[in-house]
Amino acid sequence: xxxxxxxxxxxxxxxxxxxxxxxxxxxxxxxxxxxxxxxxxxxxxxxxxxxxxxxxxxxxxxxxxxxxxxxxxxxxxxxxxxxxxxxxxxxxxxxxxxxxxxxxxxxxxxxxxxxxxxxxxxxxxxxxxxxxxxxxxxxxxxxxxxxxxxxxxxxxxxxxxxxxxxxxxxxxxxxxxxxxxxxxxxxxxxxxxxxxxxxxxxxxxxxxxxxxxxxxxxxxxxxxxxxxxxxxxxxxxxxxxxxxxxxxxxxxxxxxxxxxxxxxxxxxxxxxxxxxxxxxxxxxxx
Amino acid sequence: xxxxxxxxxxxxxxxxxxxxxxxxxxxxxxxxxxxxxxxxxxxxxxxxxxxxxxxxxxxxxxxxxxxxxxxxxxxxxxxxxxxxxxxxxxxxxxxxxxxxxxxxxxxxxxxxxxxxxxxxxxxxxxxxxxxxxxxxxxxxxxxxxxxxxxxxxxxxxxxxxxxxxxxxxxxxxxxxxxxxxxxxxxxxxxxxxxxxxxxxxxxxxxxxxxxxxxxxxxxxxxxxxxxxxxxxxxxxxxxxxxxxxxxxxxxxxxxxxxxxxxxxxxxx
Ligand SMILES: Nc1ncnc2c1ncn2[C@@H]1O[C@H](COP(=O)(O)OP(=O)(O)O)[C@@H](O)[C@H]1O
Ligand SMILES: [Mg+2]
Numbered sequence: 001x002x003x004x005x006x007x008x009x010x011x012x013x014x015x016x017x018x019x020x021x022x023x024x025x026x027x028x029x030x031x032x033x034x035x036x037x038x039x040x041x042x043x044x045x046x047x048x049x050x051x052x053x054x055x056x057x058x059x060x061x062x063x064x065x066x067x068x069x070x071x072x073x074x075x076x077x078x079x080x081x082x083x084x085x086x087x088x089x090x091x092x093x094x095x096x097x098x099x100x101x102x103x104x105x106x107x108x109x110x111x112x113x114x115x116x117x118x119x120x121x122x123x124x125x126x127x128x129x130x131x132x133x134x135x136x137x138x139x140x141x142x143x144x145x146x147x148x149x150x151x152x153x154x155x156x157x158x159x160x161x162x163x164x165x166x167x168x169x170x171x172x173x174x175x176x177x178x179x180x181x182x183x184x185x186x187x188x189x190x191x192x193x194x195x196x197x198x199x200x201x202x203x204x205x206x207x208x209x210x211x212x213x214x215x216x217x218x219x220x221x222x223x224x225x226x227x228x229x230x231x232x233x234x235x236x237x238x239x240x241x242x243x244x245x246x247x248x249x250x251x252x253x254x255x256x257x258x259x260x261x262x263x264x265x266x267x268x269x270x271x272x273x274x275x276x277x278x279x280x281x282x283x284x285x286x
Numbered sequence: 287x288x289x290x291x292x293x294x295x296x297x298x299x300x301x302x303x304x305x306x307x308x309x310x311x312x313x314x315x316x317x318x319x320x321x322x323x324x325x326x327x328x329x330x331x332x333x334x335x336x337x338x339x340x341x342x343x344x345x346x347x348x349x350x351x352x353x354x355x356x357x358x359x360x361x362x363x364x365x366x367x368x369x370x371x372x373x374x375x376x377x378x379x380x381x382x383x384x385x386x387x388x389x390x391x392x393x394x395x396x397x398x399x400x401x402x403x404x405x406x407x408x409x410x411x412x413x414x415x416x417x418x419x420x421x422x423x424x425x426x427x428x429x430x431x432x433x434x435x436x437x438x439x440x441x442x443x444x445x446x447x448x449x450x451x452x453x454x455x456x457x458x459x460x461x462x463x464x465x466x467x468x469x470x471x472x473x474x475x476x477x478x479x480x481x482x483x484x485x486x487x488x489x490x491x492x493x494x495x496x497x498x499x500x501x502x503x504x505x506x507x508x509x510x511x512x513x514x515x516x517x518x519x520x521x522x523x524x525x526x527x528x529x530x531x532x533x534x535x536x537x538x539x540x541x542x543x544x545x546x547x548x549x550x551x552x553x554x
Contacts, residue, residue: 059510081513089511096501097508101452105420108523110512115519143455157512
């Protein structure tokens with residue numbers, strides 16, 4: 001598999017007050033995100049997730065180290081548009097990223113900026129809206145839609161650039177459970193069917209269940225990196241970083257501490273139930 | 287209560303009035319305003335009112351909606367009317383009371399002034415009712431395109447206008463929310479004199495401004511992420527094109543202005 005995004009010893013500091021040492025929000029991040037993968041980034045507030053996301057499409061430029069998007073250096077100003085076209089970004093508040101007051105005009109915004117010919121824009125808009133399941137809302141006013149629908153419009157607005165990768169920075173944080181589910185199933189489908197690389201930054205541990213890979217950020221560094229099973233079985237480590245684990249892993253962890261022989265890597269509800277059932281049937285006298 | 291604001295409201299439809307090119311409609315409104323300020327007699331005002339009535343009929347916009355647009359400026363209309371009525375000098379005095387004199391000229395002026403303002407507002411509202419904000423700004427941008435040569439930031443202004451229109455409902459909703467939150471904490475916006483009322487607005491305006499700045503910041507980032515880099519090299523989903531109906535409409539507009547001007551020369 002080829003590499004979608006690569007960071008090499010990436011450092012970043014926000015401008016500090018005068019006479020103060022700049023505080024690094026990213027302190028040497030080395031990552032290689034494979035094309036077509038579904039990566040979830042976890043980490044408590046202020047751990048540098050948003051900063052990392054914004055360096056991935058040259059909204060923020062590294063203060064040290066490098067970021068490569070499909071081999072393109074984000075420090076090269078001439079490649080700016082090309083990089084941003086390849087890595088789309090969706091943010092938390094849907095109201096603050098919708099530009100137009102008609103759905104189709106909003107989705108068309110990015111292709112218009114890229115100078116795509118009119119007929120091609122039309123095709124992309126229709127296709128993007130279809131991809132997020134909002135085809136029936138072409139001429140609707142975005143402010144009248146639900147949170148989940150607005151966020152799907154925002155995703156469509158990014159998909160219309162035909163990016164190779166979409167980064168979602170807590171895009172589900174402001175949504176109700178229904179809206180969150182809509183958005184999640186949409187991005188999982190985009191990942192499966194269109195092969196779009198997904199980097200999903202989230203606070204909800206259960207959103208990491210189906211990921212190919214989980215990265216945990218802490219204090220501007222990558223603290224843990226692995227499959228969901230690998231990461232979530234380190235319950236104590238996660239708790240020490242101020243994170244919770246999915247309810248299923250929490251349950252298994254408590255059982256284990258009570259002396260029941262269960263594995264910690266059964267994350268989905270079904271796997272968890274099976275693991276518990278297996279543990280109890282193997283040792284019925286407990 | 288804030289939901290009643292009709293500014294920039296658009297009623298979608300499929301009539302000729304809706305389908306006209308936005309540039310045509312803007313030009314027609316300009317012609318209409320010119321004609322209104324040229325009109326000097328009952329006859330010419332009648333013609334203008336008739337024109338408006340025909341346009342309203344074509345657009346199928348309800349008269350009630352159009353009249354509702356007058357409500358926010360009712361005070362200005364009445365004020366102008368009374369001012370003209372009382373303070374126009376003239377010979378034919380209808381009646382006087384103390385230092386106030388109502389003259390025939392004053393009455394005439396007041397009626398015409400009120401008519402003019404009402405027709406003006408209803409005409410412009412008819413345009414905004416039948417044109418989506420986005421095509422309106424698009425039309426403006428294209429009409430003023432020539433000014434780019436004189437370094438007028440036409441694209442930027444149009445973009446600002448369309449973003450402002452986009453955020454009006456969002457900010458209204460937010461204001462409503464903040465007001466409810468402050469009311470729940472015992473804030474009182476209704477009683478007291480003018481100064482007290484103005485003071486009561488501060489706890490609304492401060493959070494509103496802070497949030498507006500945060501929104502602006504996030505929106506700017508989101509626009510950058512979607513490859514926005516100014517108006518250069520931008521294409522459009524909807525390209526404006528003049529159709530024959532636009533030429534017909536503009537011809538009629540010019541003819542009406544010409545007719546009104548001729549009638550005025552003839553003293554009618
Ligand atoms: N615009 C900014 N200016 C200054 N410091 C910032 C800014 N944005 C974030 N930071 C700081 O950078 C660090 C990482 O923030 P961020 O990347 O937003 O974390 P996360 O998204 O994981 O919550 C935090 O310590 C935060 O205070
Ligand atoms: Mg963040």
